[in-house]
Amino acid sequence: MPAAIGYAFADPELMKLALSHRSWCAENGHLESNERLEFLGDAVLGLTIADKIFVHYPELPEGQLAKLRAGVVNGVTLAQIARDIDLGSALLLGKGERATGGADKQSILADALEAIIGAVYLDGGFVAAQALVLRLWNEYVVDAVRDGPGGFDYKTRLQELAVASFDASPIYNVTTDGPDHAREFEAKVRIGTEVLGTGVGTSKKEAEQAAAGQAVDALKTGSAGAVTGDDSQRCAS
Numbered sequence: 001m002p003a004a005i006g007y008a009f010a011d012p013e014l015m016k017l018a019l020s021h022r023s024w025c026a027e028n029g030h031l032e033s034n035e036r037l038e039f040l041g042d043a044v045l046g047l048t049i050a051d052k053i054f055v056h057y058p059e060l061p062e063g064q065l066a067k068l069r070a071g072v073v074n075g076v077t078l079a080q081i082a083r084d085i086d087l088g089s090a091l092l093l094g095k096g097e098r099a100t101g102g103a104d105k106q107s108i109l110a111d112a113l114e115a116i117i118g119a120v121y122l123d124g125g126f127v128a129a130q131a132l133v134l135r136l137w138n139e140y141v142v143d144a145v146r147d148g149p150g151g152f153d154y155k156t157r158l159q160e161l162a163v164a165s166f167d168a169s170p171i172y173n174v175t176t177d178g179p180d181h182a183r184e185f186e187a188k189v190r191i192g193t194e195v196l197g198t199g200v201g202t203s204k205k206e207a208e209q210a211a212a213g214q215a216v217d218a219l220k221t222g223s224a225g226a227v228t229g230d231d232s233q234r235c236a237s
Helices: 012-018 022-027 035-056 062-072 075-084 095-099 106-124 126-147 154-166 204-221 230-236
Strands: 171-177 184-191 194-201
Touching: 012 035, 012 106, 022 095, 035 062, 035 106, 035 126, 062 126, 075 106, 075 126, 075 204, 106 126, 106 194, 106 204, 154 184, 154 204, 171 204, 184 204, 194 204
Parallel strands: none
Antiparallel strands: 171 184, 184 194
16 A cells, blocks of 8 residues: 555554544444544645645636636545555455445545545655645646646536537436435436446535546547437437
8 A cells, every 4th residue: 555655654553544444443343443534634635736736827817726626626536546546455444335345435435545645644744745645636637727627527528528429418317325324325327328427425416426527538538338319319410
């Protein structure tokens, strides 16, 4: 894990704490979970990205800066970066959570990555945590600036792609699972009859954004099959 994030912990226990999901803690004597570190890492992440875009993009007005920050500091991007560094394989999860795919759940990955940032901050200070964030987020910030305000608003991007390519709008289907205090949403998005993306989140909006992001990637890389049904007929005409 330290090699993947490019940082060596002086205190390995901080790294272990950052990787400790509450399900694992509950099965091992109610140990402390990574939730407090997640809170700290969220603050460090937000400040680091705000500072970077403020300094490096002086031409952007306040409104665009806010949209840019929101576009790269969100659960979808956090989870994707966590997957980039294979964070899921290092997580300490309860048996039930791991059995149900917890190592790839968006909310768990996003929270754990924020906890890692918080742990690096405590272990090496703000400069070390800032360096970690800039290294992991640089590509995403550059892409978001290139794509313009809202560039990482995947629902908007998918809507634009769907209308331009298929003369159709994406259709989302959202289901919920879990108790009221820990509700999880799963969204599937289709164009015509083909499901192009699936995403999960702790809110309907987050799940839809995750599904739209997967669909945008599929359309841009050409990995999606031909859209079928009436929408594909309009596209071919």
